[in-house]
Amino acid sequence: xxxxxxxxxxxAIEALRARLGDRLLTGxxxxxxxxxxxxxxxxxxxxxxAMVESTAEVVDAVRLCAEHELPVxxxxxxxxxxxxxxxxxxxxxxxxxxxxxxxELNAEDLDVRVQPGVTREALNTWLRDSGLFFPVDPGADxxxxxxxxxxxxxxxxxxxxxxxENVLGLEVVLADGRVVHTGGRARKSAAGYDLTRLFxxxxxxxxxxxxxNLRLFGRPEATSAAVVSFxxxxxxVNVVIETxxxxxxxxxxxxxxxxxxxxxxRYSELDYVEAPTLFLEFHGSTAGVDEQVREVEALCRDHGxxxxxxxxxxxxxSRLWQARHDAYYAALALRPGCKGWTTDVCVPxxxxxxxxxxxxxxxxxxxLLAPMVGHVGDGxxxxxxxxxxxxxxxxxxxxxxxxxxxxxALALGGTCTGExxxxxxxxxYLREEHGEGVEVMRAIKQALDPRGLMxxxxxxxxx
Amino acid sequence: xxxxxxxxxxxAIEALRARLGDRLLTGxxxxxxxxxxxxxxxxxxxxxxAMVESTAEVVDAVRLCAEHELPVxxxxxxxxxxxxxxxxxxxxxxxxxxxxxxxELNAEDLDVRVQPGVTREALNTWLRDSGLFFPVDPGADxxxxxxxxxxxxxxxxxxxxxxxENVLGLEVVLADGRVVHTGGRARKSAAGYDLTRLFxxxxxxxxxxxxxNLRLFGRPEATSAAVVSFxxxxxxVNVVIETxxxxxxxxxxxxxxxxxxxxxxRYSELDYVEAPTLFLEFHGSTAGVDEQVREVEALCRDHGxxxxxxxxxxxxxSRLWQARHDAYYAALALRPGCKGWTTDVCVPxxxxxxxxxxxxxxxxxxxLLAPMVGHVGDGxxxxxxxxxxxxxxxxxxxxxxxxxxxxxALALGGTCTGExxxxxxxxxYLREEHGEGVEVMRAIKQALDPRGLMxxxxxxxxx
Numbered sequence: 001x002x003x004x005x006x007x008x009x010x011x012a013i014e015a016l017r018a019r020l021g022d023r024l025l026t027g028x029x030x031x032x033x034x035x036x037x038x039x040x041x042x043x044x045x046x047x048x049x050a051m052v053e054s055t056a057e058v059v060d061a062v063r064l065c066a067e068h069e070l071p072v073x074x075x076x077x078x079x080x081x082x083x084x085x086x087x088x089x090x091x092x093x094x095x096x097x098x099x100x101x102x103x104e105l106n107a108e109d110l111d112v113r114v115q116p117g118v119t120r121e122a123l124n125t126w127l128r129d130s131g132l133f134f135p136v137d138p139g140a141d142x143x144x145x146x147x148x149x150x151x152x153x154x155x156x157x158x159x160x161x162x163x164x165e166n167v168l169g170l171e172v173v174l175a176d177g178r179v180v181h182t183g184g185r186a187r188k189s190a191a192g193y194d195l196t197r198l199f200x201x202x203x204x205x206x207x208x209x210x211x212x213n214l215r216l217f218g219r220p221e222a223t224s225a226a227v228v229s230f231x232x233x234x235x236x237v238n239v240v241i242e243t244x245x246x247x248x249x250x251x252x253x254x255x256x257x258x259x260x261x262x263x264x265x266r267y268s269e270l271d272y273v274e275a276p277t278l279f280l281e282f283h284g285s286t287a288g289v290d291e292q293v294r295e296v297e298a299l300c301r302d303h304g305x306x307x308x309x310x311x312x313x314x315x316x317x318s319r320l321w322q323a324r325h326d327a328y329y330a331a332l333a334l335r336p337g338c339k340g341w342t343t344d345v346c347v348p349x350x351x352x353x354x355x356x357x358x359x360x361x362x363x364x365x366x367x368l369l370a371p372m373v374g375h376v377g378d379g380x381x382x383x384x385x386x387x388x389x390x391x392x393x394x395x396x397x398x399x400x401x402x403x404x405x406x407x408x409a410l411a412l413g414g415t416c417t418g419e420x421x422x423x424x425x426x427x428x429y430l431r432e433e434h435g436e437g438v439e440v441m442r443a444i445k446q447a448l449d450p451r452g453l454m455x456x457x458x459x460x461x462x463x
Numbered sequence: 464x465x466x467x468x469x470x471x472x473x474x475a476i477e478a479l480r481a482r483l484g485d486r487l488l489t490g491x492x493x494x495x496x497x498x499x500x501x502x503x504x505x506x507x508x509x510x511x512x513a514m515v516e517s518t519a520e521v522v523d524a525v526r527l528c529a530e531h532e533l534p535v536x537x538x539x540x541x542x543x544x545x546x547x548x549x550x551x552x553x554x555x556x557x558x559x560x561x562x563x564x565x566x567e568l569n570a571e572d573l574d575v576r577v578q579p580g581v582t583r584e585a586l587n588t589w590l591r592d593s594g595l596f597f598p599v600d601p602g603a604d605x606x607x608x609x610x611x612x613x614x615x616x617x618x619x620x621x622x623x624x625x626x627x628e629n630v631l632g633l634e635v636v637l638a639d640g641r642v643v644h645t646g647g648r649a650r651k652s653a654a655g656y657d658l659t660r661l662f663x664x665x666x667x668x669x670x671x672x673x674x675x676n677l678r679l680f681g682r683p684e685a686t687s688a689a690v691v692s693f694x695x696x697x698x699x700v701n702v703v704i705e706t707x708x709x710x711x712x713x714x715x716x717x718x719x720x721x722x723x724x725x726x727x728x729r730y731s732e733l734d735y736v737e738a739p740t741l742f743l744e745f746h747g748s749t750a751g752v753d754e755q756v757r758e759v760e761a762l763c764r765d766h767g768x769x770x771x772x773x774x775x776x777x778x779x780x781s782r783l784w785q786a787r788h789d790a791y792y793a794a795l796a797l798r799p800g801c802k803g804w805t806t807d808v809c810v811p812x813x814x815x816x817x818x819x820x821x822x823x824x825x826x827x828x829x830x831l832l833a834p835m836v837g838h839v840g841d842g843x844x845x846x847x848x849x850x851x852x853x854x855x856x857x858x859x860x861x862x863x864x865x866x867x868x869x870x871x872a873l874a875l876g877g878t879c880t881g882e883x884x885x886x887x888x889x890x891x892y893l894r895e896e897h898g899e900g901v902e903v904m905r906a907i908k909q910a911l912d913p914r915g916l917m918x919x920x921x922x923x924x925x926x
Contacts, residue, residue, distance in 0.1 A: 106811065108704075108708060108811075108812070109812055110708070111811070150653060151653040151657075152653075153651055153653075162651050164657065164660075165624075165628060174903070178899055178902075179899070180898070180899045180900045180902075181897070182897070182900055184876060184877065184878055185811045186809040186810055186841075186842055186872075186876070186877045186878045186881065187841045188616055188620060188625050188627070188809060188841050188881055188882065189809060189878035189881060190613060190614040190615075190616075190664055190807075190880045190881060190885070191889070191893055192664070192893050192897060192901070192922060193661060193665060193669075193904045193907060194627065194657075194660045194663065194664055195897075195904070197627075197660035198657060198661055198907075200657065201653055201655070201656065217710070218708075218709070241571075245571060245573070246681070247681045287751075287754055288751060291750060346652060347649055348569065348572040348574070348648045348650075349571070349650070350569065350572045378649075378650045378651050379649055379650055380651065413647060413648040414648070414649045415647055415649040415654050416654055418649065418651055419651065419653050420653060422653070422654060422655055426654070429654075430655050433654050433655075434654065436641055436642070436643045437644060437645055437655070437658055439643075440637070440643055440658055440911065441655050441656045443910040443911060444656060444661075444907055444910055446910065447906040447909065448906060448907075459655060
């Protein structure tokens with residue numbers, strides 16, 4: 001229906017091709033690559049893909065799309081999980097992956113300006129000799145533009161914050177092609193509405209991010225990582241809760257359940273104990289790290305934790321965290337050919353043990369395989385429901401489990417999504433969580449994108 | 464002119480009185496108390512003052528004002544500095560100071576829910592036996608609602624962040640009387656646009672804040688405070704820069720120049736060295752504080768700092784910080800009967816020494832007395848220009864100095880206001896700093912307050 005109300009995209013595509021030449025792509029395979037993400041959501045292909053290389057090209061592409069009423073869907077690395085990239089109303093996939101330059105490092109001020117196609121690993125490689133690093137780490141080697149748009153967080157957020165805390169400013173191309181600069185390089189400002197935070201987490205629905213100022217951190221003097229297993233999930237979770245409550249500035253504290261540990265061992269050829277396990281990392285001065293380790297070791301002992309398996313050298317630590325990062329792919333490999341339906345609730349830390357235990361009971365009673373991993377220091381955890389998307393009963397069962405998890409999280413004062421966003425997958429939950437607040441979001445969307453062309457159908461839904 | 468377009472306020476006032484009884488006040492003196500702030504801005508009186516006691520009363524008052532097209536100006540403690548509280552178009556001053564209950568403490572989750580009239584000192588007194596505290600401290604014993612609205616920060620922000628980082632969620636009454644709840648109790652969320660951050664710093668122009676969820680922190684095991692003086696401002700600033708760059712998690716690092724130290728000694732009957740001085744505070748474990756102190760002492764020695772004057776006991780520390788907090792009143796007392804015109808720029812830390820040195824040169828060449836204090840760990844500092852508001856030449860001179868400081872800060876990548884906000888005083892600078900971004904702010908204002916009744920004329924200006 002939507003498509004019939006639009007000018008046929010052929011005119012739009014001709015206009016875009018005239019501007020972008022052979023960087024305007026319409027082949028089936030490239031459109032298929034851009035009309036999907038890493039979730040179970042069935043692909044929906046865009047009409048065309050633009051491989052843009054500059055803000056000026058983004059401006060022109062957005063203006064031409066506005067003229068022809070063609071939807072615009074910004075695309076980074078394609079690693080989102082709630083259908084954010086699907087062209088559910090056709091349109092142009094605006095691929096910023098070639099906008100991948102680091103523009104300006106201010107080492108003394110601990111900040112950096114990048115284009116949106118720079119990935120987090122590319123940035124950290126680029127920073128290697130500076131003594132600085134960018135901590136936000138959602139697992140996937142996502143583009144920083146995508147991480148801004150999704151308000152990503154991940155393993156380090158418990159200490160360093162999420163993208164909400166680590167974006168200093170943005171350049172954004174609005175729906176009508178205007179370019180705005182938000183925030184700045186000062187560490188704080190009370191100058192007007194916080195537009196930076198409005199665009200962080202806006203999932204491409206308010207504009208296209210074309211530059212990002214990020215906070216950096218000095219590499220810690222000492223870093224230690226360890227793995228420790230527990231007799232049951234509750235014991236591991238209680239260690240996490242007490243660690244956070246006692247204010248230990250742990251850098252990473254991640255939970256993997258027994259099934260997930262099995263998957264990790266098999267996928268990464270490792271031989272960890274296949275029991276509920278915490279992956280830990282400590283950053284600080286040498287004395288500070290020692291102090292943190294002593295406190296957390298004591299808590300682990302109190303809750304029946306096994307011996308710490310240490311990784312102090314960089315290479316060992318990388319191996320340990322690579323295993324953690326591959327958890328998603330390791331889990332998928334438990335059932336070849338399946339897709340992952342990832343849940344993403346986040347609750348106040350005092351309710352985490354109860355929330356995880358009740359979830360575990362649901363999963364144990366379900367026919368679906370569902371390993372569990374979590375950024376538990378933030379109260380955030382994922383279960384990966386392994387489904388065959390061609391079997392409707394499996395999708396129904398996954399939906400039922402996800403519904404129950406979200407209901408439970410909301411009842412406990414939590415949120416339906418800690419870090420994956422709303423996309424298409426959580427539209428209904430957004431209203432449950434924020435009620436009248438969704439009308440405020442829609443009013444803002446209407447004010448900034450009156451024709452509804454920026455990633456339509458996502459986050460605030462359709463008309 | 465504005466007043467003539469409105470229904471005469473008498474009808475509105477009658478309607479409000481019918482709802483609020485004798486808590487709707489129209490006496491000259493109470494209106495005078497509410498039509499001013501702590502700045503040099505000449506008072507502008509509201510038509511009436513409502514002493515509201517509940518969200519329901521705020522809803523009704525806002526609805527009645529909407530019906531009668533009467534502006535609404537939320538009022539907490541009256542400590543703002545850029546004219547935010549002045550009734551420049553008449554209207555109702557909505558005084559929330561009686562909404563002063565702490566509603567819910569979740570000690571295990573380190574959060575608390577309060578009404579907007581609770582002041583930061585009242586909250587910390589209430590929390591005394593909990594082992595927790597709320598760190599944001601702008602100096603004045605401001606209401607937490609006002610601190611949210613102004614995106615306040617102050618002395619502890621270098622370690623604990625500003626109101627931007629420490630508000631978890633809000634209840635807000637919108638211009639049409641709808642009540643929305645933003646954020647939640649989870650530590651992070653990717654559920655939709657960040658409405659919480661949109662209202663933090665909105666200066667009453669988007670709605671009335673009626674409840675606030677705040678982050679709390681565990682009281683540190685060890686706290687130490689010290690005062691150390693320097694031969695010149697540049698040396699003190701260089702210590703600050705190196706402290707921040709080396710990642711020492713100092714809790715407070717405040718600069719007072721020699722003139723400000725004179726004022727403090729005289730006002731608080733103290734005998735500090737009257738030279739550029741840093742006020743420092745360290746929080747952490749006993750070992751951690753020792754380590755921080757050693758690092759900062761070494762930096763101070765490198766830059767010619769004198770001996771540390773320590774304050775370890777609570778009573779001594781309170782005296783030290785009371786002197787710092789009284790700096791504003793101490794400075795005013797340098798020139799009895801004067802008003803203070805407070806500047807508030809904030810720059811990237813690497814440009815701070817240059818920014819302060821150039822500012823000092825301007826001040827030395829000016830006939831106005833102007834002591835300087837700063838939250839220098841954030842790159843933020845204030846000069847207090849002591850003016851007789853009845854002498855236009857003095858206001859012109861203050862304006863000239865302020866203009867130059869803002870121009871300089873913007874040229875250095877900074878902001879026109881680190882923590883005092885835009886109000887009436889910085890409307891022109893907002894446009895200089897954010898350009899087209901101001902149009903985005905105005906679009907949002909228009910979307911949420913189409914009739915322009917919420918604190919009109921402030922932040923985004925008039926029509």
